[in-house]
Amino acid sequence: MSASVGDAGDKRKPLKVALLGCGVVGSAVARLMTEQAGELAARVGVPLELAGIAVRRPNRHTDVPAELLTTDAEALVTREDIDLVVEVIGGIEPVRSLLLAALKSGKSVVSANKALLAEDGATLHAAAAANGVDLYYEAAVAGAIPLLRPLRESLAGDRITRVMGIVNGTTNFILSRMTSTGAGFAEALAEATALGYAEADPTADIDGFDAAAKAAILAGLAFHTRVTAADVYREGISAVTAADVASASAMGCTVKLLAICERTSSDGEAAVAVRVHPAMIPTSHPLAGVGDAFNAVFVEAEAAGSLMFYGRGAGGEPTASAVLGDLVAVARNRVSGSRGAGESAYADLVIQPMGEVTTRYHVSLDVADRPGVLASVASAFADNGVSIQTVRQEGRGDAATLVLVTHVAPDAALASTVQRLSEYEFIRRAGSVMRVEGMPSE
C-alpha cells in the first residue's frame, strides 16, 4: 500500500520544507516526516521533502541526515527552492527576523512559538497577508490538542463568551503533586525538576509567562481582537502554599493555574478580560480532574454551550503532531493555490483592566479569637461592597483562622478590602487570598 501511495504522490513535484530548530520537537518532526512520508504525500497530493535543517551546533544532531544541516538559518529560509518553513526554535529574536524573511520570500510558515505569536503576532500576520502566504501555529497552545483550528474555524459561526483552561503542564504537575502528597511548593518543584517536568530555569512556567502567552493567543482567536502577552494579568504559583491546597480541599476544591479569557464589558463597551492565576475550582469541575502534565481547555459559546478539549500539552511527539497537521494544511493550500483564514481582529475590543474583572475569592485570616472580630472583618468587606457567601472559623484562641468565601466582586474591591483588613491589629497574619472559579452560577 505504501508504495502505491508514494507513487501517487511522486507524480507531482514535491514541496520542500525547511526546519528551523532540531531539539525535542524538531527531531520528532523530522523523524515523522520520514516515517509517514507516503501518508503525508497522499494527504497533501504531493510529497513533502525535508530540504534543510537550521541548527546552532550541527555535530550534536546525529539523528538527521548530516547533509541537511546548516548553521545559516537566514540563507535557508530565503532559499529559492524552499516552499514551507517550520519553526520550532522558540523565543523572540532571531526567530522574528527569520520568519519575516521567510514570509517575505513567499514561504508559508508553521510555528510552535507562543512567545513570539503573543508578543508580535500582528507583524507576522501582516507579512503573511501581504505576501499571500499562510501562518499557522496550532502547536503554540496546548501541544497536541486541536484547539486553535476549532476556535478559528469550527466556532466561526458562534459567539464565544469564555475560554478557561489548564495550558501549562509544569505548573499542573506541581499543583497535582501538592494536592496528592501535601507537599509544599519548593518540594513539588524539586520533584518536577528531577523528573524532567520542569526546566533548569523554571521561571517562564511557574511565574505564568508561558500560560500568559497562550492566553493572549487564545483570547485573540476567540474574540477576534488583537491581544498581546502584555495585556494579560498574570500571577504564578510560587506563592501557593500547602495550607492553600489544604484549605481548597476543605471546601471541596482543588488549586489549578488557570488561563481565563472572557468577553465582558468595560464602561458600557464590549471588552475582553484575559488573566492567568492560581484559582480554586470545585473537584466536581471537569478541569479539576486534569492531572499531571495534561492540558485541558473549556470553551463556552452562546449556541454551542460548553465544550472541552483535553490532551497532552507538551512533549516532542504531541507537539510534532500539531506541527505536522499544520504542515499538511499549508501544503494543501500551496497545492491548491489558496490561503487559509488569516488574522481576524475586526472586533477590536478593549482590554478590561484587572481591577474591573469580577470573580469570587477565598480569603483566610489568622485572627485573635475575641468578641467583635467577625463584626469588624465583615464590615471591611461590606464597606468595599464585597458580599460574603460563607464564613468558617477554624481553631480557637491564638490558633483561630477565619475562612471567608465571597460572592462575585470586582478585583479592585477585593484589593481594597484586603488593604483595610491589613490595618486591623487583631489580624495576626494577612493570610492568603485566592480566586475561586468554576462554581455554579449564583
Added chain:
Amino acid sequence: MSASVGDAGDKRKPLKVALLGCGVVGSAVARLMTEQAGELAARVGVPLELAGIAVRRPNRHTDVPAELLTTDAEALVTREDIDLVVEVIGGIEPVRSLLLAALKSGKSVVSANKALLAEDGATLHAAAAANGVDLYYEAAVAGAIPLLRPLRESLAGDRITRVMGIVNGTTNFILSRMTSTGAGFAEALAEATALGYAEADPTADIDGFDAAAKAAILAGLAFHTRVTAADVYREGISAVTAADVASASAMGCTVKLLAICERTSSDGEAAVAVRVHPAMIPTSHPLAGVGDAFNAVFVEAEAAGSLMFYGRGAGGEPTASAVLGDLVAVARNRVSGSRGAGESAYADLVIQPMGEVTTRYHVSLDVADRPGVLASVASAFADNGVSIQTVRQEGRGDAATLVLVTHVAPDAALASTVQRLSEYEFIRRAGSVMRVEGMPSE
C-alpha cells in the same frame, strides 16, 4: 461596532444561502444568521443572505419571513442566485437527490445528515469534487463538538489508531438514569420520552442506528477509508438490564453505549474495525463521567497520544453552531475561490469482521452451586482459547451466580464459549455477556 462591521461586509456582493428544512435546527440556523449577521459578514468577508427556506408546510413556520418559504426544494437548490445550500432535513431521500442537484449546480453544501453521509457519502463527495465545490458536515456527528475538522485537518499529520466515544445523547441519558436510579431499561426509556430526550419512535437511537452512522463517518475520516453504516457492527441498549448495570457497578464500572473505530489488522493486512455496542468501562475512565445528553469522543493517535473532545451532542442551538461554523468555512472558500479538503479515502483499508475483533468480556451465569461447576465453566473458556482474568461467585445454592471477566479475546471465540456454556444443564440461565472497554492495558 456592529454598524461598521456590517458596512465593511456590505462593500461586496452577499453570498446567498438556501436552507433546506426549518425544524429545531433549521430555525436556530435562520435566527442566528440574522442575529449575528454583522459578525458573520466580518468573518467571511461578505454578508451571508438567507435567500430561501424549503419546508413542507409553510404555514407552520411563523418565526421566519414568509416570503422566504417555499415547498419547492428542488427549484430552490438549483436557483441561479443561490451560492450555498444548508441541509437540516435528515434521511436519505429526497435529500440525496436535492444535494446532488445542488452540488451539480455549483453550490457548496453544508449538511447535518449523518444517515445520508454514512450510507452514501461517496456519491456526494464525488459530485462535490467533480463540480469544484465543498461538502462539509461537522454537525452530522456529536452536534456542537468540533470533531470532524480536527480529525480531518488537525490530525492530518498523525496516525490515528483509535476513536472511542459516546455519540448518542438519548441512549446516554437512559443509561445514566439506569445507573443513578437503578431503574430498568423500559422505565428509563419512559422517563427519557417524557422529558423529550427520546423521540416518539426511539428505534434509531436505542437500537444504535444513529451511533452506527456516526461511527462510520468517524472511521472514514480517521482512517482515510470509505466506511458505510452497513460496515458497522451494531448492538443497541434495549437488552441492557438493571442487573447488568448493578454488576458493572460491583466491578467499578459503568455501562455506556460506545462507538469504537480501530485501526487493526486482518489476515496480515491493515484493517479497520468499527462497532457500536453497550460496554462496561471503569468509572475512572473520562468517558464514564459523561452524563445525560452530553457527548464525548476519545481519540488516540501515534504522536498526539490521547485526546478528548466533550460537549453537547444534540439540540437546536448546538447543532446550529456547527452548521454555521461550516457555513463560514465554505463561504470563505467561495470568496477566495478555493476549496476545502475533499474526501480522503486513499488508504482503502479492509473492514475487519466482528468475529476477529478482540476485547474483554464480562459474563454472568446463573448456576447450580455444586462441585465441578467452576471446572466445567473454566474448561469451556479454555477450550475456546479465552483466558479468564477474574471469577467471582455471588450467592449460594439456587441463587448462585458466577461472574467472569476475561482477558482480551476475539469476539468469535467468546461466541463459541457462550454456545458451549448454553449446553451445560447446570447453567440455569445463560445470563448476560457484555464487552468491557477502556481498562488499563494488560
